Amino acid sequence: MADVTARIARSAAALASPQTDLAGFDDWFARYGERIYTTAERIPLAALDQWYQTPVTGDLRHRSGKFFTVHGLRVQMPGNAVPWWDQPIIDQPEVGILGILVKEFDGVPHLLMQAKAEPGNPGGLQLSPTVQATRSNYTGVHKGKPVPYLDYFRDTARHRVIADVRQSEQGAWFFRKRNRNMVVETAGEVEVLEGFRWFTLGQLYRLLARDDVINMDARTVLACLPHTSRPDGALHRMTDVLSWIAGTRSLATVHTERIALNALDEWQHSEMGYSHESGGFFDVIGVCVTAAGREVGTWHQPMIEPRGTGVIAFLRREFNGVPHVLMHARTEPGYADVVELAPTVQCVPESYGWLPPGARPRHLDEVLSAGADRIRYEAVLSEEGGRFFHARNRYLIVDSDVPEDPGHPDYRWLTMHQLTRLLRHSHYLNVQARSLVACLRGIEAAPLAA
Template sequence: MVAPSRVPARSAAEARVVTSLLSRHGVLGGLDAVHSWLADAARGRWMETTRIPLDELAGWHRDEDTGYLWHETGRFFSVESVNVELGGGAVSRWCQPIINQPEIGILGILVREFDGVLHFLMQAKQEPGNPGGAVQLSPTVQATRSNYTGVHRGRPIPYLEHFRDPVSRAIVDIRQSEQGAWFYRKRNRNMVVEAGAEVEAAEGFCWLTLGQIAAVLEIPDLVNMDTRTVLACLPGGGAAFARAVPQHPVDGFAGALARSGDPTSPAVHTTDEVLSWITAARTRTELRVASRPLRQLPGWREADGAISHHSGRFFSVVGVQVRAEGREVGDWSQPMIEPAGPGIIAFVLKRIRGVLHVLVHARSEPGYADVVELAPTVQCAPGNYEVLPEEARPRYLDTVLSPAARVRFDTVLSEEGGRFLEARNRYLVVEADVEVADDDPEYRWLTLAQFDDLLRHSFYVNIQARTLVLCLRGLAARQ
């Protein structure tokens, strides 16, 4: 079989994604119907998460030598700890607990056309760490290898067969990293796969357009992290995006956004220059991460059945007991990471020659597979800086919180509820007049089209920036 050449194939996918992004009405109905379906799905679900001491977690034990927390099967994940040395950072050496989950899981969304418009099969799903134990809009499938090889002896996972190899008709199929501050080299396989017309939505599932998902992305804590990362990896739209989004008035925000998605628009830096800058950062940054015992970890203390930082900042490792109905296993306990406070994650935007550019930061985190990834302009938990040196304060934090910033997106979203307990971040997209030197070692201006290029590959764009890319594209659908 000879496929059409790659350029037209990609263009076709882009056009279909853009059509779905601009559709607020789908097979289910309008946005009202989406809200009704979510309310219905939440009804009758039940999940209770109770804090318990780490040493009372059923099925988990602590290694005598290292103090690491393991599941008795040896699968799922473990809580370990590392010594981190980061050359050039404001804090150049520290110790911390970290989650080790070496298995590559699947985050998969099925798509199907209804009336010529792509619809995404979303699941209403609870996770123990979701704020309020609430139902969130989740991918069709979220499965660790332990899940799908049956280690947990639970119910079979619906739709999993569409994401097993050999995969055909994938629109997205790429491994991406997750939080490098809390996970050691965790990678998940982000997938969007086309289903045939015979595939129906089971109970708890629903076909939504991308525009409908973009609309509910503005509701706090509703669209889960796994959905956000998978959808951010979709083809961004390219020329189709630029054509479909209204460019009038020429000096308006929507026009600048549309042109940002067009690969032929002028960019401050060529993509080759951006890649060279990433190469330089990955070469220059000396990151050393070495295991060290979790017992008596410098800077951390164990008390009340949890492991916390002496300062009370950053995060704690806590134990929870979970009781649930409506998911694979009804009752279990597990360790989780509980952040000390909410974070701020922001893109600073600027129109340069009429094209919207995003200011990205070359950031290093201990769990990254390849030293440095592109992060939002600001990504921090402001409370932490009370115990850190002044020079550690993020460069553009004041900019994004300033009244002078023109706010384009501002919603609190929560992170992976399977591993993190009530981890919430305020996601902000603002326009601001900041000046950055062309050869600044840490920051660069990128267009949306350049994000699109980078998101076809692993480990360039970090998980927080992926959420913001999705929010930014979603602004094109705002009415």
Template sequence: MNTATGVRDLRVSLAERIARSAMALDSPVTPNDEFRDWWAGRAAALRQQVTRIPFAELGQWSFDPATGNLGHASGRYFLIEGLHVRSDYGPVPQWSQPIIHQPEIGILGILVREFDGVLHCLMQAKTEPGNCNDLQLSPTVQATRSNYTQVHGGRAVPYLRHFREARPEQIIADVLQSEQGSWFFRKRNRNMIVEIDEDVPVGEDFRWVTIGQLHRLLNVDNLVNMDSRTVLSCLPFSGPGLGGAFSHADDDWAVATVRSLTGERAQHTTGEIMSWITDCQSRHEVVTRLVPLNQVERWHREDDAISHEEGRYFSVIAVDVEARGREIAAWRQPLLEPHGLGLAAFLARRIDDVLHVLVNARVEPGYLDVVELAPTVQCTPDSYRHRPAHERPAHLDTVLNAPRESIRYDTVLSEEGGRFYRAESRYVVVEPADDVEIEETPDHRWMTLEQLADLLRHSHYVNVQARTLVTGLRGAW
């Protein structure tokens, strides 16, 4: 492996260095052909066996006899509890549901390093029990606090010290971000990008790749996992320095995207966007309280699943796992199994020749704050197939009926396989024809990619689905 780094030019801004890596669609460190061979080899070596089992066979996991909550004997990892919700957002004013309660904060981290003047990311081939295809490309470190403190008694997490002991000047990004607010209760992870300049051993499950190589891999179904996507979204991928670096953009869509990244001519000022977010947080009401799982209405526990009486939304199931290359070789755990393929879509429009996306201020019961910025459409379409028009999400039909030529990004990607069983969403960006009227509403605003990048420097503004689409859009052109 080539490890030459050269002397960094301190006159080059971080945005330009990121742009240079984004333009590197191949690398002498890990050439694309070598990556494909390595990936195929790891897929063969890291096969796992995941078997659904009855709850009675969960071993160290059990239901509390008083509350019905499902938890681990150690008191760590996470709980499946109940949540009661009352809200003025959406067609249902109140309901109760199971939810994952995991108050501990994990670390999702990517190490970066320059090779021959180009930033590379150290990525990991990793299996998760809920992955539909076993192996996906993960961050350098992807660990809950229970895992990295070795509650399971297994091996230590590689490269963890680089994040826990990072010096301020090494940190490119460091921010707490939420996860799915419909399935997690106030879940947060520390998203970190840390730059190193020394040699580190590269394990057989790890490879250095450029940002450009990652962007290309984001077009492959179920290859780049959710944790990698959320960390990559936190890159400070915006600012005037990108304009010159991407001067090769040679079509109208590419030029509009670059302008969106560099902060040109936004439809709304940053002050207006912040005021709108504050208004949404103040205008919407959502009241949540954790309740015993055995008090959740309309959900029923069978021997091998907890499911809604109508068979909708999701189920809680149990699995037995045998996996190679993990900190421990075998374990059992609960997982949440969604019903149906999810959809997360941005509607895009060139306003004054600058790409804007229509962002939704969305209420979800598990958010730490009332709203986070979400894609234009975020739902499971099957759940709305027979609903009346006024109960269907705004713009859903525009996305579902979009002609092929209007689709700018379209990939099926997995959600977090450590908690969800075969959870997949279609991530899509649609640029409707000019004669398709797309209006802002009190909960929707047109924003540039630079404005979203600025908000991603802070916690709890941009939700996990929108973060995936931001990452995909940065490389889609």
């Protein structure tokens, strides 16, 4: 593993490559985007082809019995600022594959990325993993074209596995959703299909500093790469960190009950979808998608559309000369194991106008008031465009003076080395934290790449 980690660090330090010239990236991306696109038109839920609302519950299901279901969820968290609520949630029990193929050129590992259009993307193409496919997609339920490069990830015996771990997705919108995050290296020849291109990790880090270029699925896989980081100087021993996480999971009380979509309390149902009566949080909508360059040219589906742009932030501070970030042991109803480590702040600020004052996230005001001199990283990045419509968050890394003891048992300062160790395993860091880990590694690599 030390050899792999050193080679990944070499890729992170490399900005120049004969495979891809970043100076020509925008032109290639724009030209390809003129031919490869998706458009999503809102339509009534009852008009969704191949989807139906069950007669009694109103749950949204695909006629194949595959893909996903949208149903209702009743959540109870006794002692929480909001002790109970109802909401729609996406139930997609199958495990998809998010995979990046790696190959070495001139001694530097390169990553094969795909320029991919998703119906929920707020502007067209984004760079995605080599393979980004649900089980229904890659087993051909949609009756579309085969998924390119899939065999590298379904049959790894002839290749080198660098990372392979099942990770969760948004626990507020998905019910126990997991994807297999994989990085596989090959030494053989690889035909580069249209829309795919080799990048060094350093080049991807540069693009990660720009709005809406690297998609969520690529960010989560990048976070699972091995990483060179200082193992000493942490405020807390790793055994204590694991004990803290196990303790928060043991103490958290979360009860979830599946209920009918048409029986949600405080939610309004119209022909165009479901909305919260406050006008906040998110909507469930139906869309007709027209696509060029996808496995299927047209389809219908439900999507979640959030109300407002979120704020997702790490507070960062050095202790003992070692950078730490403040992690939040966060409970969400869709997590498979109750609690996962989240960024310091993860919320849509507008939503708290309808919630009691005690629900307002700790440290949100510090993040929102941070001056430019304290902001180490800032970009607006999209969430998964296959299920969420124009879901965007402002991702930040902010220097802080919060003390060693953050004053709340659900928060703790951890180092990058500790986060990297946790990322070798499932269900420790949530998807928003994994995105920020990729961003943080990018700004750490910048001095090497300069």
